Amino acid sequence: xxxxxxxxxxxxxxxxxxxxxxxxxxxxxxxxxxxxxxxxxxxxxxxxxxxxxxxxxxxxxxxxxxxxxxxxxxxxxxxxxxxxxxxxxxxxxxxxxxxxxxxxxxxxxxxxxxxxxxxxxxxxxxxxxxxxxxxxxxxxxxxx
Numbered sequence: 001x002x003x004x005x006x007x008x009x010x011x012x013x014x015x016x017x018x019x020x021x022x023x024x025x026x027x028x029x030x031x032x033x034x035x036x037x038x039x040x041x042x043x044x045x046x047x048x049x050x051x052x053x054x055x056x057x058x059x060x061x062x063x064x065x066x067x068x069x070x071x072x073x074x075x076x077x078x079x080x081x082x083x084x085x086x087x088x089x090x091x092x093x094x095x096x097x098x099x100x101x102x103x104x105x106x107x108x109x110x111x112x113x114x115x116x117x118x119x120x121x122x123x124x125x126x127x128x129x130x131x132x133x134x135x136x137x138x139x140x141x142x143x144x
Contacts, residue, residue: 002069004029007076008087010037013107014076016135020144021074031087033058057090065094072101079108082115102126109133
């Protein structure tokens, strides 16, 4: 069964999760945005949080939206203001995951994403896993 991880990462948490999935035989697609976010963490989170709060979508660079050959898809996203990142909003707008086994892996500074989890559960079938900064808290990866 072909498996795919599609993820967005700003601070390395998504990259850390991607290494885990790559080691478990998943194909990996990192989402790259055309708009560059500020490098300073505070401004990055404020900009991303503002955009996420309004449900905005980022323009993506060379995103491969073909997912037909995959039976299992994992979507990885940072959580900003308890919402998915604008980059992942764009991905979900471009792919069809209706007939797939889907897992959402959310990386959060607090380790809590109640509203995001509720929204995902209303819109999509699948599982939601919330990790508290897995790059810094290595034991979090065991939740996968």
